[in-house]
Amino acid sequence: MAMSQLRRLGKLWLGDDPAQRLRLRQTSLAMALLAFSAVLLHHAIGLTGGSRALAWLWTAYAVGGMAAVYAAIRSGWSLRFRDPSLTSLQIGFALSAAALAYAQVGPLRGGVFPVVTLILMFGMFQLRARSAYGLALFALVVFGAVMATMARLQPAVYPPAFEVIHFLVLACMLPAVAMLTARLSRIRHRLAQQREELARALAQLQAIATRDELTGLPNRRQMQALMDQELLRSLRHHHDFCIAVVDLDHFKRINDQHGHAAGDAVLRAFAQAGQAALRATDVLARWGGEEFLVLLPDTAMPPAVAGMERLRQQIAALRVDAGEGGAIAITVSIGLTGHNRGDTLTQTLERADRLLYDAKAAGRNRVRTDPPS
Numbered sequence: 501m502a503m504s505q506l507r508r509l510g511k512l513w514l515g516d517d518p519a520q521r522l523r524l525r526q527t528s529l530a531m532a533l534l535a536f537s538a539v540l541l542h543h544a545i546g547l548t549g550g551s552r553a554l555a556w557l558w559t560a561y562a563v564g565g566m567a568a569v570y571a572a573i574r575s576g577w578s579l580r581f582r583d584p585s586l587t588s589l590q591i592g593f594a595l596s597a598a599a600l601a602y603a604q605v606g607p608l609r610g611g612v613f614p615v616v617t618l619i620l621m622f623g624m625f626q627l628r629a630r631s632a633y634g635l636a637l638f639a640l641v642v643f644g645a646v647m648a649t650m651a652r653l654q655p656a657v658y659p660p661a662f663e664v665i666h667f668l669v670l671a672c673m674l675p676a677v678a679m680l681t682a683r684l685s686r687i688r689h690r691l692a693q694q695r696e697e698l699a700r701a702l703a704q705l706q707a708i709a710t711r712d713e714l715t716g717l718p719n720r721r722q723m724q725a726l727m728d729q730e731l732l733r734s735l736r737h738h739h740d741f742c743i744a745v746v747d748l749d750h751f752k753r754i755n756d757q758h759g760h761a762a763g764d765a766v767l768r769a770f771a772q773a774g775q776a777a778l779r780a781t782d783v784l785a786r787w788g789g790e791e792f793l794v795l796l797p798d799t800a801m802p803p804a805v806a807g808m809e810r811l812r813q814q815i816a817a818l819r820v821d822a823g824e825g826g827a828i829a830i831t832v833s834i835g836l837t838g839h840n841r842g843d844t845l846t847q848t849l850e851r852a853d854r855l856l857y858d859a860k861a862a863g864r865n866r867v868r869t870d871p872p873s
């Protein structure tokens with residue numbers, strides 16, 4: 501069969517979703533092992549002279565049960581459960597099949613014990629400690645019942661004294677496997693916790709590295725990176741962008757009159773109102789102290805001027821609650837310039853700074869832009 505046909509068949513059998521494929525691969529392996537066990541059972545029956553009819557009944561039970569599990573997973577029906585692999589159900593079912601096989605193979609029944617261990621190992625990567633112990637207990641009960649029944653029905657093949665020994669072997673083996681599974685489950689749980697903690701720490705570090713703590717705005721480093729990116733984009737796509745330096749007027753006075761905490765509140769209020777006044781694509785960043793920068797990507801001068809004028813007016817209308825000191829009114833001065841192709845960012849920023857100085861010198865609360873060239 502050609503490779504592509506095999507791949508198509510695999511896709512038909514396992515589907516597209518990676519998580520579902522993993523579950524179905526596991527179930528397919530269990531199915532293959534059960535099918536192999538069925539062949540072995542029929543062979544064993546041939547050697548021991550057991551009932552063929554019962555062996556076929558067992559085959560129908562095992563294959564039918566696993567087919568039902570496969571259908572439940574493949575159809576997506578099992579996704580409603582916490583464990584969509586139905587691990588406990590699969591293991592419980594396989595254990596019951598093993599116990600029924602134990603009742604049929606007579607003198608060859610010792611071969612069932614390693615299979616029981618193998619079945620429980622399927623749960624090692626999935627089961628929680630409680631389920632592992634529960635399944636071990638279930639296996640003990642089912643095997644105990646089968647052993648007792650067979651010792652009564654066929655004492656010549658299943659001598660009661662032998663069955664007691666067999667039961668004791670299981671009673672040692674199963675809790676040990678369950679304990680190992682429980683230990684693995686705890687390790688898995690710890691690893692998952694550590695992964696979550698690491699992801700949280702990484703997100704925190706990213707926020708610290710890129711955000712200004714007081715205002716939550718992008719910090720100087722982040723703004724530098726964003727401007728570098730915008731410069732590259734403007735070179736590639738030949739579009740304009742503008743940069744504005746925004747400085748709160750007489751901020752020192754606010755600190756002096758209302759205290760540093762009120763000054764901080766003003767900075768936060770400015771950041772919030774400033775962001776609301778800008779377009780979603782514009783970036784407002786804290787450049788340092790009471791100085792902010794606005795990056796207006798893909799924007800020509802006329803709309804940039806309108807945007808900065810809107811920002812200035814909305815800030816002038818803002819009143820920041822200063823507690824007993826009443827409400828604080830603030831204004832901003834803005835130096836706005838367009839980036840000229842061929843210039844460096846430093847040159848553009850210096851121009852914006854000079855324009856800001858002009859705005860301050862002209863009386864503050866105004867936007868200064870490059871004279872039209």
Ligand SMILES: Nc1nc2c(ncn2[C@@H]2O[C@H](COP(=O)(O)OP(=O)(O)OP(=O)(O)O)[C@@H](O)[C@H]2O)c(=O)[nH]1
Nearest residue numbers: 747748749750751752753755760763764789790860
């Ligand atoms: N509350 C507070 N104040 C800050 C912060 N960063 C800088 N400042 C203060 O901002 C003030 C800036 O004062 P100046 O540079 O003299 O400018 P100004 O008073 O705004 O005057 P003009 O810019 O000329 O209008 C200083 O008093 C700084 O201490 C901050 O994070 N919180």
